[in-house]
Amino acid sequence: MTRTAKDFFAPLAVGAPAPLREIPARPSRAIHFFDPGNEKMAAKVPDMVGTVDVLLGNLEDAVKAENKEKSRQGLVDIGRATANLGGTVGPTQLWTRVNSLDSPWGLDDLVTLVTEIGDKLDVVMVPKVQGAEDIHYVDRLLAQLEAKAGLDRPILVHAILETARGVANIEEICAASPRMQGLSLGPADLAADRRMKTTRVGGGHPGYLVRQDPERDDLGVPQYDGPRTTYQQDLWHYTIARMVDACAMHGIYPYYGPFGDIKDTVACEDQFRNAFLLGCVGAWSLHPAQIAIANKVFSPSVEDVAHARRVIAAMGDGTGAVMIDGKMEDDASVKQCQVMVALADELAAIDPELKKQYDAIPDQHSGTEA
Ligand SMILES: CC(=O)SCCNC(=O)CCNC(=O)[C@H](O)C(C)(C)COP(=O)(O)OP(=O)(O)OC[C@H]1O[C@@H](n2cnc3c(N)ncnc32)[C@H](O)[C@@H]1OP(=O)(O)O
Numbered sequence: 001m002t003r004t005a006k007d008f009f010a011p012l013a014v015g016a017p018a019p020l021r022e023i024p025a026r027p028s029r030a031i032h033f034f035d036p037g038n039e040k041m042a043a044k045v046p047d048m049v050g051t052v053d054v055l056l057g058n059l060e061d062a063v064k065a066e067n068k069e070k071s072r073q074g075l076v077d078i079g080r081a082t083a084n085l086g087g088t089v090g091p092t093q094l095w096t097r098v099n100s101l102d103s104p105w106g107l108d109d110l111v112t113l114v115t116e117i118g119d120k121l122d123v124v125m126v127p128k129v130q131g132a133e134d135i136h137y138v139d140r141l142l143a144q145l146e147a148k149a150g151l152d153r154p155i156l157v158h159a160i161l162e163t164a165r166g167v168a169n170i171e172e173i174c175a176a177s178p179r180m181q182g183l184s185l186g187p188a189d190l191a192a193d194r195r196m197k198t199t200r201v202g203g204g205h206p207g208y209l210v211r212q213d214p215e216r217d218d219l220g221v222p223q224y225d226g227p228r229t230t231y232q233q234d235l236w237h238y239t240i241a242r243m244v245d246a247c248a249m250h251g252i253y254p255y256y257g258p259f260g261d262i263k264d265t266v267a268c269e270d271q272f273r274n275a276f277l278l279g280c281v282g283a284w285s286l287h288p289a290q291i292a293i294a295n296k297v298f299s300p301s302v303e304d305v306a307h308a309r310r311v312i313a314a315m316g317d318g319t320g321a322v323m324i325d326g327k328m329e330d331d332a333s334v335k336q337c338q339v340m341v342a343l344a345d346e347l348a349a350i351d352p353e354l355k356k357q358y359d360a361i362p363d364q365h366s367g368t369e370a
């Protein structure tokens with residue numbers, strides 16, 4: 001049975017910090033993955049602080065089995081030595097992706113990281129989450145470790161959706177703990193688990209398409225062999241839309257996961273933008289080149305912010321209807337504009353370049369009351 005409303009926000013261990021009532025909307029446009037055991041990558045981390053919203057020390061897939069302990073220790077060293085990273089000190093959060101709960105490393109990852117650098121860790125990403133039982137396990141263990149380490153704020157939990165069972169149980173996963181911060185799409189493992197026939201890590205597929213109807217000749221006979229335009233569709237639309245609804249319903253945040261074709265920056269931007277438009281707040285960056293893409297895509301454009309401010313100003317108390325540039329705006333569209341402006345304000349608070357751009361938008365008050 002799930003916890004009752006009465007004890008949902010009670011700490012799960014004596015001495016553990018109280019769970020948060022609301023998950024803070026901290027900017028997390030790019031969750032940048034690095035292997036803390038890879039010297040070249042690790043050396044770049046100090047200079048990345050302040051340039052990316054989240055630095056994530058990855059201990060799971062993409063780290064060779066023989067390097068698991070080295071990567072774990074590397075993350076401890078980075079957490080201890082890197083200034084302005086994680087906790088409440090600066091704009092760049094420190095996250096980790098631990099090994100899966102059924103692996104030989106998952107338990108030691110959690111115990112070591114919370115004990116050694118728990119004060120720096122903002123979020124623990126848990127891979128291959130199948131249902132609420134996985135979150136319950138991590139929830140209790142984190143509480144015990146936080147109490148032992150004397151931490152004064154709870155570490156949050158992020159689940160990767162990468163099994164069919166995880167997708168089927170999405171709502172119970174989101175609701176499993178007040179620690180739940182968000183969900184990411186895990187398109188590679190999810191494709192394998194679902195027996196999808198794509199071998200790509202995220203992104204589209206040229207075979208997943210719809211085709212224009214055939215032209216007809218003068219007698220109305222379809223010309224099946226004639227030229228017909230095809231339109232590539234988004235393989236991930238269903239899962240992302242489902243993830244966005246589940247997260248919004250539970251007050252947590254949805255993220256597009258990885259885009260593996262590092263060189264195809266154009267398609268990466270398109271995939272990230274689809275996710276942004278559908279309601280995601282960020283995506284993973286696997287290579288330094290993807291950080292700028294995510295920062296750009298997940299920041300509202302100056303045009304969108306200008307339009308949103310104009311609608312809000314024209315709508316006064318937010319009720320009624322006005323015409324702006326030939327379009328009707330009303331109580332509902334002003335709420336859409338408030339979402340845009342709230343995000344712009346959050347980002348401007350940590351990104352001086354964006355602040356400059358948003359501050360330069362001239363005040364515009366125009367519109368005609370209906
Ligand atoms: C399905 C999933 O689970 S996705 C999540 C798991 N996968 C990952 O985390 C992958 C992370 N990324 C990587 O491992 C690498 O970026 C790769 C393998 C994709 C490409 O690596 P490379 O071939 O070395 O890329 P490239 O030559 O362009 O790198 C340029 C420089 O950036 C460094 N670099 C590459 N990726 C990163 C990174 N994620 N973070 C920091 N530095 C990086 C390289 O070490 C190299 O450094 P150098 O100039 O000192 O030699």
Ligand SMILES: CC(=O)C(=O)O
Pocket residue numbers: 061127160162185186187188189190257258
């Ligand atoms: C993101 C991830 O782990 C996957 O696609 O499998």
Ligand SMILES: [Mg+2]
Pocket residue numbers: 061127162186188189
């Ligand atoms: Mg995976």
